[in-house]
Structure formats: C-alpha cells, structure tokens
Amino acid sequence: MMAESPSSVTQNTVTTKYWHELEDGRIQCDLCPRHCHVREGQRGLCFVRACEDHQIKLVSYGRSSGFCIDPIEKKPLNHFLPGTPVLSFGTAGCNLACKFCQNWDMSKSREMDTLADSASPHQLAQAAKRLGCRSIAYTYNDPVIFMEYALDVAAACKEEGIHSVAVTAGYICPEPRVPFFAAMDAANVDLKGFTERFYKKICGGALAPVLETLEYLYHETDVWFEITTLLIPDENDSDAELQEMTQWVVEHLGPEVPMHFTAFHPDWKMLDKPRTPAATLTRARSIAMQNGVRYAYTGNVHDLPGSSTYCHQCGECLIERDWYQLGDWRLDAAGHCLGCGTALPGRFEAQPGYWGAMRQPVRLKAS
Template identity: 65%
Template sequence: MGASVPGRYWHGLADGRVQCDLCPRECKLHEGQRGLCFVRARENDAIVLTTYGRSSGFCLDPIEKKPLNHFFPGSAVLSFGTAGCNLTCKFCQNWDISKARANDRLQQQASPEAIAQAALDSGAKSVAFTYNDPVIFLEYAVDVAAACQDVGVKTVAVTAGYIGEGARPEFFGAMDAANIDLKGFTEDFYRKLCTASLESVLDTLLFVKHETDTWLEITTLLIPGENDSSREIGALSEWVTEKLGQDVPLHFTAFHPDWRMRDISATPAATLKRARDIAASAGLRYVYTGNIRDEAGQSTYCYACGACLIGRDGYTITSWGLDASGHCTSCGEICPGAFEPDPDSWGPRRTPLVFAAV
C-alpha cells in the first residue's frame, strides 16, 4: 500500500522520452521527472502512479454536495481524494489538496477493498472520487470502483473531464455517475485561467452522454467578470441542450475568492439566478444554483406540470413528489436519474472517517 504502481496510457518516443497519454497535456518525461499533475512520474522507463492507496482524507458527505441532484437524493457518499491535479485553475476552491505535493497531504492509506467495505458499513450509497481530479489517479479509482461494484456500492467521479481519448472508456466505464466541470465556454477562459482546452472537455461530455451509461450532471462555477456574461451563459446552455439533451442537470455555483484570484469578489446570488433563467430559456429542464441559500433554485420540479418533485433546503430534503419508479406523483411524467422509492435522510452532515494504519 502507498507504493508506486505501473501506470497505463503512455508510450515511448523516438528521442528517448516517455509520453503520458492519460490527459491532453501529453507530458513528455525524462527518467525521474514527474508530469504537471505531480503524481504520475517516469521510473525505469515507464509511467507510474505514485499515490496509489493513499488519500488526503475520507469523509461522509451528502450526495448533493458533489453536486448530484438526480442520483439517490438524500443519500450519504463516502468522499475522498489524493493530491495533485492536471489543471492549473487560478480559482481552485480546493487548492490546498489539488496543488499539494504528494507527501504533503497524503496521511491516510486504504486499499480498494477497505474503502468499499467502509462505505457499506457506514450506509453510504456510493463512493465519490473528489477533492482533486480522479483522472490523475485512474488506476486507484478504477480498482476502488471494482471493489465497490462487488459489494453493491455505486461510484461517482467529480472531475474536470480533462482526460485523453484512449483513457475515457476505462475511466467512465467504471463510474455509475459523474459530475463534470464545464468551467467556462471559451477557449480563452480555459487557456488563461486553467492552461487547458475547452474542446477536450466538450469531447469528454459528448462521450459520457452518448457512449456510456454513466449518469451525467454538469457544474459551472460562475466567476464575476470572467465567465458570467449572459452571452456566454446562453451559449453554454444552448450547447448542453442541443448536444447533450434537455434532461442533463446543470448546476451554476458561486465562486468565492481563493488561491490566486483573491481579488475577485464572490459571485452575487442574482448572477446565479439570472444564469438559471437563461439556461431554462435555452430549454434545459433541470437547472440548479449552488453555494448560496436558494430553496427554489436547488429544488427539482416536474418539467411537464411544474410540481415540486424534490424540495431542498441546502442539503436537506424537505419534500418528495416521486413515486416508486421515479415518476411525478401529480402528472405521471418521468424524472430522469437514479432514485429509490423514498429518499435517504443523511442531510447536511459531514463526518470524517479514519482508516486503521496498514
């Protein structure tokens, strides 16, 4: 546990370097070098994952915090991450983890089987790979997902979707649900603030929606003056409607000053509510606001009759208008997602878990 393991998705180059193909960065490494993500390195002429079996911490969270509003609402999810990231977002809200060097934060160790059993024992419906991007620890995430599947626990990826074409099938094939960050809707935004590419993320969204059975929701963090114009929000919403479909839930969440953008003000609640109205006008049926207090913007409504299907006050379920098969109890229209006859009642609790030393 906690040792380097062989990595997948790489090839040797004619000049003697090794290229990592896991994400679109395609880091080209000499012996002993690490990729931008820091956790993938070249050792003995191959790529290895240096953080297998090690975590920055484990916690039981509400599933709505991921955010996932149509995937077993009200349930607990066992959340964990490692360290590092393959993006360089100046506005990162988890920078202490995503920007950490591997040994700075990885204080806990757990095997895939131990994580799956802990989720089962705690009553969590699912395990979420989150806090930092799970793409960079693909081998560990896929093994944990397999162990979870063996005991009937679902798996969730919270990711920026910056993953290579060759790795997408294995990674998302292991996930029951995913929330993918669509951070903005211009190449300039991705290049300037993330040193990444919008096109690669759009390709991932299209792949997950049309070539997998993974339940998909999308999050856009609105940053004042950067990606919050009505024009950009409208273009993003229209793309989601036309390319992914009206039923894909879209979450607009509030930025707060952090990492290298501490001089930018927090997102006003009015901006998120405006974005929600724009997305609804573009045809999206399930649009949510996050990181603010907004019961109307966080509840789920039947697109056909307008009845409240799932009332929410923050992370607490306040009402339930779905029947046992996920249909509106008022008009009978289906609500897309994964639901049980009655919601769980985990609520807003956040409960850290500590694994025994191994």
C-alpha cells in the same frame, strides 16, 4: 487490467498503460490532453504520475488526503440517489491549473505528506458499506490522474453493492476515457467556462476535450451525469457565454442533463475577485431554462426555488431542497411525478435518503 493488483503495489507505486516513448528518449503521458513529456525521475504537471524505469507510473496508489461522509448533493448530484450519504476521498495533484481552485491545498499540493491516510481498495469498499454509504466519490482532486487506484476501488465497491461517483473536469484522452467511465455509475463534470480563452488563461487547459468527454458520456455510456459551472464575476458569467453554453448543452446532450451554477468565493490565486452575487446564479439558471435546460440549479447559496427539482411537464415541485437539506418529496416509487405521472430523469429509489447537510470526517479501520 489498468494497474497491478494491490498485493503487487510497491511503496504506493504502480505501472500504468497510457504512455509512449518519444524519439528524443522522453516519455509522453497519454492519459490526458496535456501530454506531459518527461525524462527519468521527472513528474508530470499532475505531480502523481512520474517517469520511473523509463515508463509512467502512478506514485500515489492507496494514499489519500482524507476521507469524509458527505451528502450526495454536495458533489453536486441532484438526480442520483437523493439524500443518501457518499464516502468522499481524493489524493494530491491535478492535471489542470485553475487559478480559482477551492481545494488547492490538496489538488495543488507538491508534498506527499498531504497523503496522510492509507487505504486499499478493499478497505475503502468495506468502510463505505460499514458506514452506510450508498456510494463512494472520487473527488477533491480529479480522479483521472489517479485512474488506476480509482478503477481498483470501483471494482471492490461493485462487489459490495456500492456505487462509484467521479467528480471530474473531464480532461482525459479518448482511449483511457473508455475504461475510466465504464467503472463509474455517476459523474459530475466541471464545465469551467465556455471559451478557449478562459480554459487557457484561467485553467491552463483547453475546452474542446471537455466537450468531447461530455458528448462521449451522453452518447456512449449509461453513466448518469450532471454538469457544474462555477461562475466567476467578469470571467465566465456573461449573458453571451451562458447563452452559448446552455444552447450547446441542449443541442448536443439534450434538455434532461442537469446543470448546476455555483458561487465562487476568493481562493488560491484569485483573491482579488469578489464573491459571486446570488443574482448572477439566478440569472444563469433563468438563461439555461429559457434555452431548454429542464433541470437547472443554483449552488453554494440558500435558494429554495433554485435548488429544488420541478416536473418539466406540470411544474410540480418534486424534490424540495435548501442547499443540501431535502424537504417535500413528490415522486412515486418508480421516480414519477405524483401530479402527472411524468418520469424524472435520474436514479431514484422509492424513498429519499435523510443524510441531510451533515459532513462527517472519518478514519478508516485497518483491514
């Protein structure tokens, strides 16, 4: 088991498994490729994993920066239970340092007061069920850094028939990657760019481990996953980089993994960059499809053609979308095109959900 049982949690702190002691007495965290080296009382860059009692502990177990019901398309996932509501939550901190972070008030927080809401795994699972959510999403900041909490929530949700969705940058080491994704039903992985320069300069990380995670998900798991790239003008939006990225996806993951190209807006440490033009997203989608990506989407813009899902065989519009709002639905009960019978890859039900674009903050009831 990755964490102590909730009953043994002391002041939101649990022991963890992935670390080892160095010759100089420091402790190395082995959860993510950053491999933070810390001494007693110090925290890793993620802020929520700390050296206490000469071991790495998670100090934010059971505490959240807030809860909200979202459409599943907001994660974004377009091929996983379309139209259904998902209970979203996150904690504080992050193991990357993206200058463009659009959830920086949570992911970059160094104040435990950010974690104003408390919730046990059981409370979260019961809340998702009570509120009619089909899934729970570990999002806003990366669930990798609160892995022990996420795994316990996922286990509680499984008992209630609630799916688990990881919204992650995929920046995790091979050993913990196995139990983490074994607990997930779906994931959206942020492929932030396709050069080591971008990852190092803009994100404070590395590209190679993310590609390894994507290949692991495709070849070694049954997790349904989709990929998102936030396109930033003059940083990761060149034709050459988009060509290389989409060709890699088709070659290493196949043509059926959906790709989302979403619009940047100035935030945190990148206030000097302009918003991403809609034409850039359309260009990226076109490049992806020319390279064999069957399901490429534009995001954070109103673009009915770019947001909708089409049958790769006959071209029929199967799921009409305008941002998060669903329109015409042309799938049969088994998830096949009504025009030609071709199966649409993903996880579908006989009828779409009707949550729409609504976003609803919620407060959890005490257990």
